[in-house]
Amino acid sequence: MKHKSLVSIDDYTKDDYLKIIEKAAHFEKNPVQNILNGKVIATLFFEPSTRTRLSFESAVNKLGGKIIGFTDAASSSVQKGESLKDTIKTVANYSDLIVMRHPVEGSARYASEVSNVPVVNAGDGANQHPTQTLLDLYSIYKTQGTLENLNIFMVGDLKYGRTVHSLLMAMSHFNPTFNFISPEFLKMPKEYKLFLDSKGIKYYEHEDFTEYIKEADIVYMTRVQKERFSDPIEYEKVKDVYILRNEMLKGTKENLKVLHPLPRVNEINVDVDDNPKAYYFEQALNGVYTRQAIIATILDL
Amino acid sequence: MNSDKKELRVNAIKNGTVIDHIPAQDLFKVIKILGLQNITNTMTLGNNLESKTHGHKGIIKISELFFEDDDINRIALAAPNAKLNIIKDYVVVEKRQVQVPDKVVGIAKCVNPKCVTNFEDNITTKFTVVDKENIALKCHYCEKITNKENLRLQ
Numbered sequence: 241m242k243h244k245s246l247v248s249i250d251d252y253t254k255d256d257y258l259k260i261i262e263k264a265a266h267f268e269k270n271p272v273q274n275i276l277n278g279k280v281i282a283t284l285f286f287e288p289s290t291r292t293r294l295s296f297e298s299a300v301n302k303l304g305g306k307i308i309g310f311t312d313a314a315s316s317s318v319q320k321g322e323s324l325k326d327t328i329k330t331v332a333n334y335s336d337l338i339v340m341r342h343p344v345e346g347s348a349r350y351a352s353e354v355s356n357v358p359v360v361n362a363g364d365g366a367n368q369h370p371t372q373t374l375l376d377l378y379s380i381y382k383t384q385g386t387l388e389n390l391n392i393f394m395v396g397d398l399k400y401g402r403t404v405h406s407l408l409m410a411m412s413h414f415n416p417t418f419n420f421i422s423p424e425f426l427k428m429p430k431e432y433k434l435f436l437d438s439k440g441i442k443y444y445e446h447e448d449f450t451e452y453i454k455e456a457d458i459v460y461m462t463r464v465q466k467e468r469f470s471d472p473i474e475y476e477k478v479k480d481v482y483i484l485r486n487e488m489l490k491g492t493k494e495n496l497k498v499l500h501p502l503p504r505v506n507e508i509n510v511d512v513d514d515n516p517k518a519y520y521f522e523q524a525l526n527g528v529y530t531r532q533a534i535i536a537t538i539l540d541l
Numbered sequence: 542m543n544s545d546k547k548e549l550r551v552n553a554i555k556n557g558t559v560i561d562h563i564p565a566q567d568l569f570k571v572i573k574i575l576g577l578q579n580i581t582n583t584m585t586l587g588n589n590l591e592s593k594t595h596g597h598k599g600i601i602k603i604s605e606l607f608f609e610d611d612d613i614n615r616i617a618l619a620a621p622n623a624k625l626n627i628i629k630d631y632v633v634v635e636k637r638q639v640q641v642p643d644k645v646v647g648i649a650k651c652v653n654p655k656c657v658t659n660f661e662d663n664i665t666t667k668f669t670v671v672d673k674e675n676i677a678l679k680c681h682y683c684e685k686i687t688n689k690e691n692l693r694l695q
């Protein structure tokens with residue numbers, strides 16, 4: 241690993257991804273171990289994200305570690321105007337690893353530079369959320385038996401969705417084909433398409449679901465957020481185009497799995513939930529094993 | 542005669558550095574980047590001079606001051622076509638061209654208002670230059686791109 245801390249998905253190489261996946265599988269078989277006995281993990285949530293925090297805390301608890309921290313900035317010294325640097329340096333004195341979520345972009349990189357214990361980025365604004373990407377990789381690997389040569393559909397807000405950008409970068413090591421389905425103004429940004437061109441990776445863009453979905457190995461759904469639309473009428477027009485319904489999965493590949501970073505709003509109809517191809521709840525559970533693997537790897541356990 | 546005039550300007554200092562071909566609108570940026578406002582050397586500034594190749598240009602002549610490559614390359618963000626003449630005993634002994642560096646540390650401001658460098662005091666900005674021709678800087682912290690058009694100095 242280039243860095244002890246995990247701030248950006250690019251901090252890890254292809255080899256590192258595969259090591260994390262292998263370790264996550266090991267923790268899935270034996271989720272309760274005492275390897276964090278005597279260790280203190282700080283979870284600093286400068287903005288609330290209950291889902292992510294519970295996943296980390298579950299991972300730490302199962303490994304016998306102790307947790308200190310705060311769940312939103314209002315209950316911390318940040319409110320008294322303390323600098324990020326001082327908060328991090330103080331907490332680093334009391335912990336073996338810091339998990340942090342912060343609305344300011346680049347805050348995790350900065351924290352990793354001023355901290356003398358490793359920092360795991362649990363989301364820094366619209367920038368990076370690498371543990372989400374690693375759990376996505378683990379979910380894909382687990383359901384497909386490989387990461388190589390897969391056809392991956394990404395659906396919804398592909399412009400602002402940091403999870404799809406990071407997943408695209410990570411999957412680019414494994415010779416994928418991409419299909420992007422989004423409204424015109426939420427298309428995959430040019431910089432990512434240029435990147436795919438430079439690597440010789442094939443991708444196709446669509447404005448709605450079509451028969452092509454029959455070729456998919458993975459359908460990765462994201463929220464199309466109302467706030468992104470300047471015109472509410474425009475939102476009403478497109479919002480139903482990007483809803484996945486159970487009948488649309490007829491005739492799709494046996495191995496197809498539907499993923500979603502959660503929470504969903506209405507972009508996956510509840511009638512998909514009982515389809516064996518729906519995988520988003522298991523995906524969330526995979527997050528616990530993946531985070532166990534990340535923490536254990538960083539602490540050399 | 543034109544060439545005589547030029548010679549006169551360039552040779553007007555005994556020992557030192559002449560920075561020529563600075564875009565007129567960026568002269569003061571260059572001064573700031575090099576920190577020339579803080580030094581006591583004899584200095585002559587010219588601006589809005591006619592240039593055969595670049596419209597209007599600025600020029601800086603500083604006595605008894607010689608720059609390291611790193612310092613020179615810092616001005617590349619504001620004046621990528623700048624040329625340096627190193628003067629010893631009234632003679633141009635060396636000509637140097639500015640090179641856009643691979644990394645930019647502590648000069649530029651990140652354009653992203655949500656970037657940590659715009660929130661927390663005392664962070665030195667760091668960028669990787671991802672496009673040397675059009676000047677595009679990728680922030681080491683927030684990973685967003687700052688272009689020449691929205692470039693501000695820290």
Ligand SMILES: [Zn+2]
Nearest residue numbers: 651656680683
């Ligand atoms: Zn930035």
